[in-house]
Amino acid sequence: MMSRTMKAKVACAVLLAVAVLLSGLFWYFxxxxxxxxxxxxxxxxxxxxxxxxxxxxxxxxxxxxxxxxxxxxxxxxxxxxxxxxxxxxxxxxxxxxxxxxxxxxxxxxxxxxxxxxxxxxxxxxxxxxxxxxxxxxxxxxxxxxxxxxxxxxxxxxxxxxxxxxxxxxxxxxxxxxxxxxxxxxxxxxxxxxxxNLHEYAVVLQQARRLRIESYLEESNAIIARHDQTVGAAQLRLYSVLGAGALGSQATRDMARQIMEQDILADWQERRDELSAVSVPRSMQSLQQLRLKICDLHIAYAQGYATWMTDKNAATIRAAENSLRQAEVLEVEASFLVQRAKRSFGDKME
Structure with a gap:
């Protein structure tokens, strides 16, 4: 049996534990x-x-x-x-x-x-x-x-x-x-x-400006490089068409080859490269516009190349319609680029 002394010690220990628990609960609540x-x-x-x-x-x-x-x-x-x-x-x-x-x-x-x-x-x-x-x-x-x-x-x-x-x-x-x-x-x-939300807003705007600058610099470089390539291919196309007769199959074959292997391929490459660029949220509209322009030029090049073979008037009309749409969107894209630059004033010049 437990001795009286031992019982007293156990009782004291229990009371102490309860006191510690209560004091802890008091402190917490x-x-x-x-x-x-x-x-x-x-x-x-x-x-x-x-x-x-x-x-x-x-x-x-x-x-x-x-x-x-x-x-x-x-x-x-x-x-x-x-x-x-x-x-x-x-x-x-x-x-x-x-x-x-x-x-x-x-x-x-x-x-x-x-x-x-x-x-x-x-x-x-x-x-x-x-x-x-x-x-x-x-x-x-x-x-x-x-x-x-x-x-x-x-x-x-x-x-x-x-x-x-x-x-x-x-x-x-x-x-x-x-x-x-x-x-x-x-x-x-x-x-x-x-x-410090004033400071946060400044930091956020500065970061956004840098991302926009980076996007425009990278994407504009892609576009400029491909514009140069397509421009040179178009000059070759005009030279072939000017030197021969459009009714000649040899002339049409050469024109189709330039359109498919140079112009069409380059627009497809341009689209792939633009799709790989990191795009800020505020530039998503411009990015989608640029990709749509690529799609329309691709459709034009495919239609033009097909026309060189089938000689169907409906084929070239559809192709030229795609080209006209692309030209309209190119004006809109240029406007969006200028608006992005103006929104940050001279800081992006």
């Missing part, structure tokens, strides 16, 4: 849950668990979006247009006009993210197109959380600051967001603002 660190960890957990109520308990979403919009748009305008007073005044008025709708759509997108775990689906044909433009504008789809660092608390000011490090895929670099927290009336710490 009454102290730790009322700290900035707990708030940040809970926000992270709420995002993972799609718990919108928990997220909103620790994020003053309206306040974050209100100040965040102003800072981000100011940073974007500074990055795009510099500090021109005339441009700034006009753009500031325009920005204020857009603000209510911008914030409303962004709140809806955040709601979707918090309840489903995903941002709204991308479908330019539906009503979510404007929301997608906003999400693309702020680069949120390309942000990947890394870590929370450098959490500091100012007891006198009743605030806390934290560094939230995220990877920005579009810029291909990490960015440190400066988060400001303050306690609510219930004592829960909440994120009340992101303090």
């Amino acid at each position: 009454r102290i730790y849950t009322k700290t900035p660190e707990y708030a940040l960890r809970t926000i992270e957990s709420a995002l993972d668990q799609h718990d919108e109520a928990l997220f909103l308990r620790h994020v003053q979403l309206d306040a974050v979006l209100d100040t965040g919009y102003d800072d981000f748009m100011t940073g974007t305008m500074d990055a795009e247009f510099g500090h021109s007073h005339e441009a700034s005044a006009a753009l500031e008025d325009f920005s204020k006009m857009l603000k209510p709708a911008f914030i409303s759509m962004l709140k809806d997108a955040v709601h979707t993210r918090l309840t489903t775990g995903e941002w709204p689906s991308v479908n330019p044909a539906d009503e979510a197109a404007d929301t997608e433009n906003i999400l693309s504008r702020i680069g949120v789809r390309d942000l990947t959380f890394r870590e929370i660092a450098n959490l500091t608390q100012n007891d006198e000011a009743q605030t806390a600051e934290a560094d939230v490090i995220a990877h920005q895929g579009e810029a291909d670099s990490d960015f440190t967001f400066k988060i400001l927290l303050a306690p609510s009336e219930e004592g829960d710490w909440q994120v009340v603002s992101i303090q």
Whole structure:
């Protein structure tokens, strides 16, 4: 049987364990849950668990979006247009006009993210197109959380600051967001603002500018090189047609050979090379236009080569129709290139 002394020791040990457990629970529920660190960890957990109520308990979403919009748009305008007073005044008025709708759509997108775990689906044909433009504008789809660092608390000011490090895929670099927290009336710490969205907007715009410059430089070099090759082939074609009679089979065979082996092959190579270029999101329309131009020139070259054999008027009419469409689209593509350059002013010259 257990001695009285041993029983007393066991009882003391049990009481001590209970006391430690209770003090731990008291510390967790009454102290730790009322700290900035707990708030940040809970926000992270709420995002993972799609718990919108928990997220909103620790994020003053309206306040974050209100100040965040102003800072981000100011940073974007500074990055795009510099500090021109005339441009700034006009753009500031325009920005204020857009603000209510911008914030409303962004709140809806955040709601979707918090309840489903995903941002709204991308479908330019539906009503979510404007929301997608906003999400693309702020680069949120390309942000990947890394870590929370450098959490500091100012007891006198009743605030806390934290560094939230995220990877920005579009810029291909990490960015440190400066988060400001303050306690609510219930004592829960909440994120009340992101303090450096102006800087984030500038970094994002600079990265986008560099990607656009890189895309235009690489793709324009491809186009220029192939234009030179096709131009030389067309001169050979004109020489053959000028030297012989179009009714001659030998002339037609030589023309078909140049069209198939030189011009058609070169347009196919051009398309393949353009398809391999990395394309910024803002240049997707231009890229698709350029590929369509390649397809139309390929169709023209194939039709022209076929006409050299079948001598069918319908064949050449269809080919020439493809060529006319290509020429129209080439004007539009040139316009998009110039607009991209103008959007960044002299910085791309």
